[in-house]
Amino acid sequence: MRPKSIEWPNKAKIAVSFFVGLESFVKYSQYRGSGDRVDYASVAFGEYGGKVGIWRILDVFTKHQVKGTIDTNGLAAERYPDAVKELHSLGHEIVGHGWSNDVPPTALDDQEERRVIKRTLDAISSVTGKRPVGWVSPAHLMTDKTFGFLVDEGIFWSGDLPGDDLPYHVNVESRPLVVMPRLDYANDLSLIFRPKNSPSLFFECFKTAFDRMYAEGDDGSPKLIDALIHAHIGGRPNYIGMYEQCITYAKQFSDVWFCTKGEIAQWYLDCYVKKS
Numbered sequence: 697m698r699p700k701s702i703e704w705p706n707k708a709k710i711a712v713s714f715f716v717g718l719e720s721f722v723k724y725s726q727y728r729g730s731g732d733r734v735d736y737a738s739v740a741f742g743e744y745g746g747k748v749g750i751w752r753i754l755d756v757f758t759k760h761q762v763k764g765t766i767d768t769n770g771l772a773a774e775r776y777p778d779a780v781k782e783l784h785s786l787g788h789e790i791v792g793h794g795w796s797n798d799v800p801p802t803a804l805d806d807q808e809e810r811r812v813i814k815r816t817l818d819a820i821s822s823v824t825g826k827r828p829v830g831w832v833s834p835a836h837l838m839t840d841k842t843f844g845f846l847v848d849e850g851i852f853w854s855g856d857l858p859g860d861d862l863p864y865h866v867n868v869e870s871r872p873l874v875v876m877p878r879l880d881y882a883n884d885l886s887l888i889f890r891p892k893n894s895p896s897l898f899f900e901c902f903k904t905a906f907d908r909m910y911a912e913g914d915d916g917s918p919k920l921i922d923a924l925i926h927a928h929i930g931g932r933p934n935y936i937g938m939y940e941q942c943i944t945y946a947k948q949f950s951d952v953w954f955c956t957k958g959e960i961a962q963w964y965l966d967c968y969v970k971k972s
Contacts, residue, residue, distance in 0.1 A: 708918060713960065725928065
């Protein structure tokens, strides 16, 4: 069976969202480290995101008048409340992303996972005044209980599963949870930082995917694309230009819906779930 098509607002040919990881770490970041000992240099590398990188990213969003979806650890909201508050006040979507990025749900028992989800959402809402409606697990690691815990806390979209081009939904305890697919066409961590590739590859991969998806939308099958950077990686001066290049490239095209993940999920719910 062929995949079902979707229709975006104003007959857009493609939906484009820009993703940011605003993360904090207890023992080590992606810089290096493992085990039980704290790697202070690795933690400091991660701190760059909340101290410096997120502000540079925010300036790029403001310059180009696009809204981002910000995966935010509860610990990051606690450590960098000014950044989270300003992002929220300017209309960017703040998304739950676990308490600290080096402790995924798969390292917790059921009771602790439930507690961490609530603690994370409480920490974010105490800063922004609004409880997140979306969730992305650290490293996209989830358990068989994660979806149930999320809907219990009012979450209506998850970004953990990479199994489709377009959003779909699953019924969890008789409630719909929208799955916003993990796309990874452009991801600074997996594409640039870990394999030590040139930053130019980020834009090349984004452009290749965008051109293909836009053409499919032009042929009557609209699609979705995103670009992900982490504030402590992509927010550095040697990376941020590649991200800005993605925004300026997409801005050259007509019939593009620039949106947050939450806006896409809400559109999907309103048009394809509530009316069914």
